[in-house]
Amino acid sequence: MTTAIQIDHVSKQFTLNYHRTMKQMAVAAAKGNKVRDKFLALDDVSFEVKQGEAIGLMGLNGSGKSTLLKLVQGVMRPDGGTIRTRGRIAGLIATGAGFHPQLSGRENIFLNAAVFGMSEAETKRKLDSIIDFADIGKQIDTEVGFYSSGMNARLGFAIAIHVDSDIFLADEVLAVGDKPFRKKCMDKIQEIRDEGRTLFYVSHSVGSVRRACNRVVVLEKGRLGFDGEVEDGIRYVQYDSDDSDELGDSDGDDDLGADI
Numbered sequence: 001m002t003t004a005i006q007i008d009h010v011s012k013q014f015t016l017n018y019h020r021t022m023k024q025m026a027v028a029a030a031k032g033n034k035v036r037d038k039f040l041a042l043d044d045v046s047f048e049v050k051q052g053e054a055i056g057l058m059g060l061n062g063s064g065k066s067t068l069l070k071l072v073q074g075v076m077r078p079d080g081g082t083i084r085t086r087g088r089i090a091g092l093i094a095t096g097a098g099f100h101p102q103l104s105g106r107e108n109i110f111l112n113a114a115v116f117g118m119s120e121a122e123t124k125r126k127l128d129s130i131i132d133f134a135d136i137g138k139q140i141d142t143e144v145g146f147y148s149s150g151m152n153a154r155l156g157f158a159i160a161i162h163v164d165s166d167i168f169l170a171d172e173v174l175a176v177g178d179k180p181f182r183k184k185c186m187d188k189i190q191e192i193r194d195e196g197r198t199l200f201y202v203s204h205s206v207g208s209v210r211r212a213c214n215r216v217v218v219l220e221k222g223r224l225g226f227d228g229e230v231e232d233g234i235r236y237v238q239y240d241s242d243d244s245d246e247l248g249d250s251d252g253d254d255d256l257g258a259d260i
Contacts, residue, residue, distance in 0.1 A: 004086050004167055004198040005049035005072060011080035012042040012067055041067045043222040044081070051086070051166075054199040056213035056230065058237050063219040065202045069171050072200065087166025090116050091200075092156045101145030105136065105155050108144050112156070116163045126162045133188075134158035135181070154181060161188050168192050171202040186211065206234050 016037045042064045049055055057065050070076045071083055073091065098115055099108045109130055113123040131140055134154045139147065147155070160168075170189060189212050193199050203209050209216065209230060216233025218226035226236040 002051040002086065003048050003084075004051040004053070005200070006084040007048070007068075007072075007081070008046055008083070009081035010042055010045045010068075010071065010078045010083060011040060012064075012071060012076065013038055013040050013079050040222050042071075042078070042219075045219070045222070045224050046081075047217060047224060047227050049198060049200065051198055052196045053215055054193045054213045055201065056209035056216045056233065057200060057202045057219070058204070058209065058216055058233060059219040059225070060237075062221075064222040065219055066171055068219065069169050069200065069202060072167075073169055085167060087198075088117060088164070089167045089169065090160050090163035090165035091167075091169030092153070092160045092171070099144045099152065099156070102143055104142060105134070105140040105144055105147070105151075106131070108155065109159055112159045113163070116160070116165075118163060130158045130162050133161070133184070150178075150181075157185055161192070165197065167198045167200065169200045209234065 016039055045064075045068065057068065059065055067076070069091075071078055072085060073089055098112050100111060103111065106127075109127065110120065110123050113126075114120075118126075134140070134157075136147075136151050136154055139151060140155075144152070144155075168189075186208055189199065189201065193212055199212065201209070201212055213230055216226065216228065216230050216236075217224070218233055218237055226233050
């Protein structure tokens with residue numbers, strides 16, 4: 001089976017500044033206090049994802065999940081190791097990422113679609129379907145700067161799922177919006193999986209990982225803690241599967257959620 005994503009000894013380091021202004025930094029330095037620290041968001045992480053696999057990326061907040069997805073998408077570069085991907089990548093890893101606040105939702109559809117590699121003709125062909133999926137009404141012709149986080153997520157996800165991609169990344173999109181929209185997103189993610197595309201899905205939700213994924217990878221403080229079967233991975237992270245906000249599905253699975 002073809003490898004879709006290869007993550008080989010990947011590390012990513014960030015700088016944590018304790019003070020915002022030069023004056024604060026000077027005072028702290030004069031007192032002998034720390035001005036900044038470096039920390040590893042990812043520390044020597046290695047695993048492969050085969051074409052068509054649906055990976056549930058789990059772990060506590062701050063474990064490095066969103067950082068890893070940004071590296072896979074190419075938004076950031078690793079400080080150590082290598083990441084190789086095969087095929088076109090699409091997905092939503094940050095609410096409203098890439099939107100121009102002074103352009104309307106309709107104009108931002110063309111802008112974001114171009115970033116994903118869609119031609120203008122392809123975007124025009126899919127425009128009505130994108131707008132229908134986002135379901136934000138007349139606000140589609142309003143400046144995105146006036147959108148709520150939920151409206152940003154709706155539009156961003158609607159664009160991403162209409163990209164003919166080989167790899168689909170999903171992070172945080174299901175954490176906002178009303179229940180019907182979240183369910184619509186989940187149905188679309190399952191459709192993407194069933195089409196044989198590679199899915200990389202960040203979530204704290206046991207129910208959605210069970211529905212969408214066939215493998216779980218768990219990060220712990222930037223390191224690979226677990227890689228294996230879904231149920232074993234859920235037991236490993238010890239998440240409580242009895243969420244209070246249920247979708248009302250017949251299987252009684254819990255609410256959809258993601259790491260923000």
